[in-house]
Amino acid sequence: MIPFLHPGARLIDGLTGRELAGDALVREIHAAAERMFALPPGLMLSVMPADARSVIRYLAALLSRRPIALLDPGIRGEALLDLVNRFTPAIVAGPPPAAATPDGYRTGSETYWIRAGAPPHHPELGVLLATSGSTGNPKLVRLSRPAVAANARAVAQALGLTPGDLWPTTLSLHYTYGLTTLNAHLAAGGGVLVTGHSLLDREFWELSDSHGATSLAAVPYHFEILARLRFDAADHPKLRMITQAGGRLSEQRIADFARRMAVTGGHLVKMYGMTEAPRMSVLAPERLADKIGSVGTAIPGGALSIDDGEVVYEGPNVMMGYAECGADLARGDDLCGVIRTGDLGHLDDDGFLYLDGRIRRxxxxxxxxxxxxxxxxxxxxxxxxxxxxxxxxxxxxxxxxxxxxxxxxxxxxxxxxxxxxxxxxxxxxxxxxxxxxxxxxxxxxxxxxx
Structure with missing residues (x-):
C-alpha cells in the first residue's frame, strides 16, 4: 500500500462532485496501478493538472513502485520533448496536443506515449520534480518513496491535521508546496478538493464553502489577491488555517492575516521548504506574535543548523540528488539526508530560524x-x-x-x-x-x- 495514505483519506472532484473516500479511494488507486503494471517498466512523465484523474495516477505510480515525474500542465511541447529525449521514459501521460508522438513511442490509452527499453531506476526512487524557476533544461529532483512518506507524516503532525480537515487545491500539484500539502492531508486521513479554479474565481469559494474547506495554502502572491478581495474569514465558517510558504511575506502582511484569521479562532502558519527538501520548518501559530520574522523550527524528524552563515537541513525527507538524464535515475542517495540550502540565515537562542537572503543573490x-x-x-x-x-x-x-x-x-x-x-x-x-x-x-x- 502507499506508505503514507491514511485508510480514511478522501478525494473530491470539484468538477463532477464525485467523492472517493476510504476503501473506494483505495480501490480506484489499485485499479489504476493494475493498468500501469501492464505497461513497460520505467519512468513515467505525467502532466499534473489539479484534477482527480491526475492525483489517482500519481498515487497509483507510488503504489506500483514506478517513479513518476510531475510536470507543469502548461509545459510547452518542445520542453516536454526535451525531457523525453533526455530521460527516455517508459510512459508519458497527458502530452499537450501540439506535441507529436516522438520516435520510438506508440500512442496508448489515456493519451499515453509508451515505449519499451526505458533506463533502469533505483528501487526506492519515487517522485521527480523540476527545479523551481528553471528554464531550458531543468534538472529533476529525485525524491525516494520513504522521503515522500516521511515528509507527508511530518507536515501533517506539524500542522495538527485531522481527518476532519479539507484542503482545496490553491497550488499547482507539480509544485513541491502543493504536492506536500496534498500528501499531508491524505496522510492525516483528511480530504483534498481538486479544482482547476483560482482564488479569483467565485466558483472556487462556492465549492470550498459548500464542501467545508478548513485550510488554504498560499504563496505571497496569493495574499495580495486575498487582500484585494477583502478576504474575511467570517465568510468561510469552516476555514481554520492558512499556511504560507514559497517566499518572503512582509511582517505587516503576516500580522494582518493573522488578525483576520484570529477573528474566527483560526490561525496563520508560516512554513519553509524547497524542492530538494519539501518542508523543513514550521512556525507554530502560538509563537507568531513573538517570532514574526522567523520561519520556525525544524519539522518532526528534521534538524536545522548554520554553517558559515548558510542554512543546513538534515532529515529523512531530503532528496536523493538531481537527475539530468536517464542514467541518473539509477543513482543512489547522493546526499545521505543532509542538504546545504543556499539560503543565508541564523538561529536565535530558542532555535528559531531566520532567513537573511540567498548566497547567490x-x-x-x-x-x-x-x-x-x-x-x-x-x-x-x-x-x-x-x-x-x-x-x-x-x-x-x-x-x-x-x-x-x-x-x-x-x-x-x-x-x-x-x-x-x-x-x-x-x-x-x-x-x-x-x-x-x-x-x-x-x-x-x-x-x-x-
Missing part, C-alpha cells in the same frame, strides 16, 4: 558586493513592490506602478542608502512583476528584459 555596484535581497527588503519597507537583479556593475530595480519621476527619486534614495553613486542604480517601472507558476518572482525573465 549577490550583485556588484562599482565593484562593491550588494545583497539583492537586502535591497528588496529596504524598498519593501516603503510599501513598494519590487524585484532587484544584478546588471553590469549596477543594480536593476523593477518597481510596480512607478512613473519616470518616481523611478528617478527611488534611484537617488536607494543610492544614498547604499552609499553609492546614483548612476549605479537603474530603477524601471513595470505594470506587474512577472511571476512563476509558484507565485514567486520570475527573476530569469527580468534578467533577460532589455
Amino acid at each position: 549577490i550583485g556588484k555596484v562599482f565593484g562593491v558586493r550588494v545583497n539583492l535581497d537586502d535591497v528588496e527588503r529596504m524598498l519593501a519597507g516603503r510599501g513598494l513592490p519590487v524585484a532587484v537583479v544584478g546588471g553590469d556593475d549596477r543594480l536593476v530595480v523593477w518597481a510596480e506602478g512607478l512613473d519616470r519621476a518616481g523611478c528617478a527619486e527611488t534611484a537617488r534614495e536607494l543610492a544614498a542608502g547604499l552609499r553609492t553613486h546614483p548612476s549605479g542604480i537603474d530603477v524601471r517601472g513595470i505594470g506587474a512583476l512577472p511571476l512563476l507558476p509558484t507565485g514567486k518572482i520570475d527573476y530569469r525573465t527580468l534578467e533577460n528584459m532589455p
Whole structure:
C-alpha cells in the first residue's frame, strides 16, 4: 500500500462532485496501478493538472513502485520533448496536443506515449520534480518513496491535521508546496478538493464553502489577491488555517492575516521548504506574535543548523540528488539526508530560524558586493513592490506602478542608502512583476528584459 495514505483519506472532484473516500479511494488507486503494471517498466512523465484523474495516477505510480515525474500542465511541447529525449521514459501521460508522438513511442490509452527499453531506476526512487524557476533544461529532483512518506507524516503532525480537515487545491500539484500539502492531508486521513479554479474565481469559494474547506495554502502572491478581495474569514465558517510558504511575506502582511484569521479562532502558519527538501520548518501559530520574522523550527524528524552563515537541513525527507538524464535515475542517495540550502540565515537562542537572503543573490555596484535581497527588503519597507537583479556593475530595480519621476527619486534614495553613486542604480517601472507558476518572482525573465 502507499506508505503514507491514511485508510480514511478522501478525494473530491470539484468538477463532477464525485467523492472517493476510504476503501473506494483505495480501490480506484489499485485499479489504476493494475493498468500501469501492464505497461513497460520505467519512468513515467505525467502532466499534473489539479484534477482527480491526475492525483489517482500519481498515487497509483507510488503504489506500483514506478517513479513518476510531475510536470507543469502548461509545459510547452518542445520542453516536454526535451525531457523525453533526455530521460527516455517508459510512459508519458497527458502530452499537450501540439506535441507529436516522438520516435520510438506508440500512442496508448489515456493519451499515453509508451515505449519499451526505458533506463533502469533505483528501487526506492519515487517522485521527480523540476527545479523551481528553471528554464531550458531543468534538472529533476529525485525524491525516494520513504522521503515522500516521511515528509507527508511530518507536515501533517506539524500542522495538527485531522481527518476532519479539507484542503482545496490553491497550488499547482507539480509544485513541491502543493504536492506536500496534498500528501499531508491524505496522510492525516483528511480530504483534498481538486479544482482547476483560482482564488479569483467565485466558483472556487462556492465549492470550498459548500464542501467545508478548513485550510488554504498560499504563496505571497496569493495574499495580495486575498487582500484585494477583502478576504474575511467570517465568510468561510469552516476555514481554520492558512499556511504560507514559497517566499518572503512582509511582517505587516503576516500580522494582518493573522488578525483576520484570529477573528474566527483560526490561525496563520508560516512554513519553509524547497524542492530538494519539501518542508523543513514550521512556525507554530502560538509563537507568531513573538517570532514574526522567523520561519520556525525544524519539522518532526528534521534538524536545522548554520554553517558559515548558510542554512543546513538534515532529515529523512531530503532528496536523493538531481537527475539530468536517464542514467541518473539509477543513482543512489547522493546526499545521505543532509542538504546545504543556499539560503543565508541564523538561529536565535530558542532555535528559531531566520532567513537573511540567498548566497547567490549577490550583485556588484562599482565593484562593491550588494545583497539583492537586502535591497528588496529596504524598498519593501516603503510599501513598494519590487524585484532587484544584478546588471553590469549596477543594480536593476523593477518597481510596480512607478512613473519616470518616481523611478528617478527611488534611484537617488536607494543610492544614498547604499552609499553609492546614483548612476549605479537603474530603477524601471513595470505594470506587474512577472511571476512563476509558484507565485514567486520570475527573476530569469527580468534578467533577460532589455
